[in-house]
Amino acid sequence: MVSIESSREQWGSKIGFILAAAGGAIGLGNIWKFPYVMGQNGGAAFIAVYLLCVLIIGLPILIAEVLMGRTAQRNPVGTFKALTKNKMWRAVGGMGVVAGFVILSFYGVVAGWSFGYIIEAIKGSFFDYATPSAAGEHFNELTQNVYWITGLLGLFMGLTMMIVYFGINKGIERGSKIMMPVLFVLLLIMMFKGLSLEGAEEGLEFLFIPNWSKLTGLSVLEALGHAFFTLSLGMGAMMTYGSYMSKKDNVITASAQIVALDTLIALVAGVAILTAIFSTGQNPAEGPGLIFHTLPIVFTKMTGGYIFSIIFFILLSLAALTSSISLLEVVTSYFVDEKGMQRHKAVLLFGTVAFLCGVPSALSFNILSDTKIFGLNFFDLANFLASNIFLPLGGLFISIFVAYVWGFDKALIELKKGAEEIFEKRFWEIKFWKIVIKYFCPVLIFLVLLHSIGVLTMIINLFQ
Numbered sequence: 102m103v104s105i106e107s108s109r110e111q112w113g114s115k116i117g118f119i120l121a122a123a124g125g126a127i128g129l130g131n132i133w134k135f136p137y138v139m140g141q142n143g144g145a146a147f148i149a150v151y152l153l154c155v156l157i158i159g160l161p162i163l164i165a166e167v168l169m170g171r172t173a174q175r176n177p178v179g180t181f182k183a184l185t186k187n188k189m190w191r192a193v194g195g196m197g198v199v200a201g202f203v204i205l206s207f208y209g210v211v212a213g214w215s216f217g218y219i220i221e222a223i224k225g226s227f228f229d230y231a232t233p234s235a236a237g238e239h240f241n242e243l244t245q246n247v248y249w250i251t252g253l254l255g256l257f258m259g260l261t262m263m264i265v266y267f268g269i270n271k272g273i274e275r276g277s278k279i280m281m282p283v284l285f286v287l288l289l290i291m292m293f294k295g296l297s298l299e300g301a302e303e304g305l306e307f308l309f310i311p312n313w314s315k316l317t318g319l320s321v322l323e324a325l326g327h328a329f330f331t332l333s334l335g336m337g338a339m340m341t342y343g344s345y346m347s348k349k350d351n352v353i354t355a356s357a358q359i360v361a362l363d364t365l366i367a368l369v370a371g372v373a374i375l376t377a378i379f380s381t382g383q384n385p386a387e388g389p390g391l392i393f394h395t396l397p398i399v400f401t402k403m404t405g406g407y408i409f410s411i412i413f414f415i416l417l418s419l420a421a422l423t424s425s426i427s428l429l430e431v432v433t434s435y436f437v438d439e440k441g442m443q444r445h446k447a448v449l450l451f452g453t454v455a456f457l458c459g460v461p462s463a464l465s466f467n468i469l470s471d472t473k474i475f476g477l478n479f480f481d482l483a484n485f486l487a488s489n490i491f492l493p494l495g496g497l498f499i500s501i502f503v504a505y506v507w508g509f510d511k512a513l514i515e516l517k518k519g520a521e522e523i524f525e526k527r528f529w530e531i532k533f534w535k536i537v538i539k540y541f542c543p544v545l546i547f548l549v550l551l552h553s554i555g556v557l558t559m560i561i562n563l564f565q
């Protein structure tokens with residue numbers, strides 16, 4: 102393993118790792134998905150459960166994933182291979198590769214919308230809307246156009262492939278360093294604009310005063326699933342980032358910083374969008390089109406809105422790119438490291454496969470809108486399966502693996518590298534992590550998953 106370690110490219114600096122991993126985590130999940138899922142699930146109560154999930158499940162699993170990756174210095178399948186002889190566990194890494202395709206298939210569609218909206222912003226389309234509802238109508242019109250939606254999906258996947266094709270360290274690290282702070286500042290400006298709009302209080306009430314009666318079992322599942330999705334957990338993406346991390350760096354603080362950045366961005370985006378929704382009298386439970394129905398209106402009300410709108414959609418597209426890169430990277434590194442494929446070939450082949458998987462999702466908004474599986478169209482199905490089934494299941498296995506297969510004896514030796522101070526002065530943090538990984542994560546995730554397939558209700562009914 103020594104030879105693998107020493108030959109593996111590493112992040113240029115500690116902050117490079119944090120920014121790159123945060124860049125991978127921060128994406129459409131924070132800005133597109135969080136506001137609409139939260140809007141559909143009643144706001145404040147959902148946010149509370151989501152924050153709990155992020156803290157007590159997301160952060161511990163992130164630490165576990167990064168640690169596994171840093172220890173093995175391989176792709177997810179190779180990581181399981183290096184840490185145990187039991188071949189069964191490779192399937193968990195393999196599941197991550199499948200999850201990568203599933204996520205890319207709908208992620209690319211939404212990222213394509215974002216690309217398309219750069220052009221709409223440049224054309225100044227938003228300023229032509231007579232009423233707020235015209236924004237939604239325009240969005241529906243665009244997504245109904247098969248060429249627009251698949252063409253942009255193709256463009257996005259092509260760009261993702263290009264970046265992965267040319268290697269990992271340079272592009273991603275450099276890009277994230279500049280882009281992320283700019284995106285953050287822009288979101289802050291938009292949040293303040295949202296807060297200043299007439300009727301913003303109603304949005305704030307929705308965001309901060311919980312109405313627990315609106316919380317259903319399904320919302321809890323959505324909150325957990327979203328915690329996984331937004332932190333890129335449960336499919337090996339973070340293992341891959343960890344595999345480029347130096348053993349001198351502190352896995353615990355780096356993970357906490359990634360979680361903090363990701364959560365902050367989601368909350369700021371949430372406030373910006375929900376205040377605007379209420380002030381323009383729109384419906385927060387609109388679904389996946391939510392930000393495209395709202396933000397254009399916000400821009401028309403801002404000084405400099407024309408320029409801001411262009412910059413915003415460029416940054417959103419770039420944020421989506423840094424995430425999709427990490428998705429394609431998981432798939433590629435698997436075939437390169439484990440199957441001996443040439444990197445360039447793997448990128449071209451699997452990027453194309455990911456594009457093809459995305460086509461049915463893109464067509465869900467037009468010609469395939471009536472094709473439903475389990476009552477969901479392709480887009481919604483991929484979205485649901487990835488966040489609510491694949492990723493939590495991956496997390497479940499990762500926690501079981503660390504606690505019971507790899508074992509804390511070995512894990513703690515690795516965790517200590519770079520984190521000596523925490524081990525000496527704040528050992529309770531380590532104890533907490535162990536307890537959570539050993540008991541909380543497996544049990545909680547299992548219960549939520551059980552609920553998701555309706556088994557729990559069945560059992561309860563049996564005993565009533």
Ligand code: PHE
Pocket residue numbers: 125126127128129130131204329330331332333334336338424425427428
């Ligand atoms: N976390 C990314 C986002 O919020 C999505 C993602 C999920 C990326 C899983 C990689 C793996 O947009």
